[in-house]
Amino acid sequence: MPEHLVQLNQLTVRFDERVVVDQVNLAVGRGDIITIIGPNGAGKTTLIKTILGIQKATSGQVSLAPDLVIGYVPQHLSLEATLPLSVKRFMLLSGRPLTACEAALRRTGVGHLLNASVHHLSGGEKQRLLLARALARQPDLLVLDEPAQGVDINGQAALYELIRELRDELHCGVIMISHDLHLVMAATDQVICLNQHICCSGHPADISHDPAFIETFGHQVAESLAVYHHRHNHSHDLHGDVVTENEPHGACNHEHH
Ligand SMILES: Nc1ncnc2c1ncn2[C@@H]1O[C@H](COP(=O)(O)OP(=O)(O)OP(=O)(O)O)[C@@H](O)[C@H]1O
Numbered sequence: 001m002p003e004h005l006v007q008l009n010q011l012t013v014r015f016d017e018r019v020v021v022d023q024v025n026l027a028v029g030r031g032d033i034i035t036i037i038g039p040n041g042a043g044k045t046t047l048i049k050t051i052l053g054i055q056k057a058t059s060g061q062v063s064l065a066p067d068l069v070i071g072y073v074p075q076h077l078s079l080e081a082t083l084p085l086s087v088k089r090f091m092l093l094s095g096r097p098l099t100a101c102e103a104a105l106r107r108t109g110v111g112h113l114l115n116a117s118v119h120h121l122s123g124g125e126k127q128r129l130l131l132a133r134a135l136a137r138q139p140d141l142l143v144l145d146e147p148a149q150g151v152d153i154n155g156q157a158a159l160y161e162l163i164r165e166l167r168d169e170l171h172c173g174v175i176m177i178s179h180d181l182h183l184v185m186a187a188t189d190q191v192i193c194l195n196q197h198i199c200c201s202g203h204p205a206d207i208s209h210d211p212a213f214i215e216t217f218g219h220q221v222a223e224s225l226a227v228y229h230h231r232h233n234h235s236h237d238l239h240g241d242v243v244t245e246n247e248p249h250g251a252c253n254h255e256h257h
Pocket residue numbers: 015020038039040041042043044045046047
């Protein structure tokens with residue numbers, strides 16, 4: 001039996017009579033990067049709140065490994081705008097020693113901002129600060145709620161790459177919510193498509209062909225993702241034209257990235 005950091009068993013959350021998370025089973029182990037995608041209101045944030053222990057399950061179980069340390073990166077840094085707060089002070093509020101805070105800031109690329117005001121940081125810098133705060137805890141599990149919000153497209157790719165590197169360095173598990181489908185497809189091991197219940201799940205290369213995925217996100221999204229992850233069984237000449245005649249056009253046997 002692999003050791004799981006988190007296991008959800010038939011997890012259900014209801015608000016009044018409305019089912020928001022419906023009988024979800026999920027296991028996250030060390031080294032896993034699992035991304036939850038789904039339309040607005042699908043229950044993604046509610047699901048990760050149950051893992052964090054801030055939302056109670058109506059039925060089913062959330063099992064956490066003993067002494068599990070979770071590093072949480074929320075969607076936004078919400079702070080009282082009138083309260084002066086430096087990056088250093090913000091990090092020290094985590095209760096971790098200054099050396100650990102400084103090392104975490106350096107690792108996420110914002111070590112030079114130690115004495116800056118958190119109110120003056122750019123969107124990307126704020127996300128890296130939140131990641132540093134989570135990292136300073138030396139987590140077994142990183143939980144990220146749309147970590148690349150407010151970050152430009154190059155910054156998003158760099159942030160997802162950083163998350164992968166941190167997974168390797170800490171040998172932690174990662175569970176995140178994302179709407180950046182193209183980047184998610186490149187940066188994750190397993191995608192869970194949630195729409196109250198799990199519609200489909202699997203490796204990013206396969207999920208875009210799943211009828212349940214197409215039903216949830218529509219053909220346009222599925223086709224645009226399939227471009228990145230379809231198989232190739234022919235070659236192209238310098239003009240991009242197909243040169244192998246004995247294979248049907250459009251079917252491929254190598255990976256596109
Ligand atoms: N505490 C609450 N009380 C009542 N309803 C809630 C509560 N929290 C969330 N909801 C509702 O549950 C549904 C799922 O919300 P949730 O935030 O989990 O969705 P989401 O998939 O994260 O959406 P988004 O992509 O828009 O962030 C929404 O309809 C929301 O209004």
